[in-house]
Amino acid sequence: MKPVIETRQLGRFYGEGDTLVRALHQVDLQIEPGEFTAIVGPSGSGKSTLLQLMGGLDNPDEGTVLLKEKAISEMSGRELSDFRRDHIGFIFQAYNLIPVLSAAENCEYIMLLQGIPAAERKARVYAMLEQVGLKGKEQRLPNQLSGGQQQRVAVARAMVSRPDIILADEPTANLDSQTGMDLLDMMHELNRQQGMTFVFSTHDPKIMERASRLIHIEDGRVIGEQRRDEG
Numbered sequence: 001m002k003p004v005i006e007t008r009q010l011g012r013f014y015g016e017g018d019t020l021v022r023a024l025h026q027v028d029l030q031i032e033p034g035e036f037t038a039i040v041g042p043s044g045s046g047k048s049t050l051l052q053l054m055g056g057l058d059n060p061d062e063g064t065v066l067l068k069e070k071a072i073s074e075m076s077g078r079e080l081s082d083f084r085r086d087h088i089g090f091i092f093q094a095y096n097l098i099p100v101l102s103a104a105e106n107c108e109y110i111m112l113l114q115g116i117p118a119a120e121r122k123a124r125v126y127a128m129l130e131q132v133g134l135k136g137k138e139q140r141l142p143n144q145l146s147g148g149q150q151q152r153v154a155v156a157r158a159m160v161s162r163p164d165i166i167l168a169d170e171p172t173a174n175l176d177s178q179t180g181m182d183l184l185d186m187m188h189e190l191n192r193q194q195g196m197t198f199v200f201s202t203h204d205p206k207i208m209e210r211a212s213r214l215i216h217i218e219d220g221r222v223i224g225e226q227r228r229d230e231g
């Protein structure tokens, strides 16, 4: 199968001379369709940098990122932002919902930009919010939801426009341990049901247990990898 995302000799550096930090160095990865992959490593190991580069939110200093076999560096700014909108869903630590929009409107937003008709947008949003356990809460504003519920809205928002891949940077970092595991289980269920590809970062051992592929990074380098059979 063709990878959804591939990185080749990817590097990202900050500072120079004595203060040079190799946030990421010579990273070669292939993410295949349908994977449920965790990027794991200690604080400062380069997890966020890697996810940002994989999603075209940041530019590498060395190497290439290929999204669906197309090099990001060959895309114009407009092409890249359209490509991101249509092919990648992002979930952030801090939820990043728009505070003045309801849960349903937050989810609808990208589809509005994609020009999807109102009736279809509504049907997809309501079905998705039900799937993430938020039926009946569609009209609530983010501040009327718990942290775990807000992150469920963020998962629904990322998935509802049916991207090829979802990139989640420590999606459970602001949640208590049980809520975090419930969220991961829900993401894994969506991965199994719909074959949606997920890559998420974490440094929580309980969360990494949920992944079917673990990519270990340390000091900006991939130092190992494990795959597990799905139970």
Ligand SMILES: Nc1ncnc2c1ncn2[C@@H]1O[C@H](COP(=O)(O)OP(=O)(O)OP(=O)(O)O)[C@@H](O)[C@H]1O
Binding pocket: 014, 015, 021, 022, 023, 041, 042, 043, 044, 045, 046, 047, 048, 049, 050, 203
């Ligand atoms: N904008 C920046 N300017 C300078 N250094 C940076 C910048 N962003 C990241 N770094 C450095 O790059 C390295 C990797 O950072 P990154 O945020 O990717 O790590 P991380 O594994 O996501 O950490 P955490 O788990 O704490 O979020 C760190 O040493 C960090 O200090």
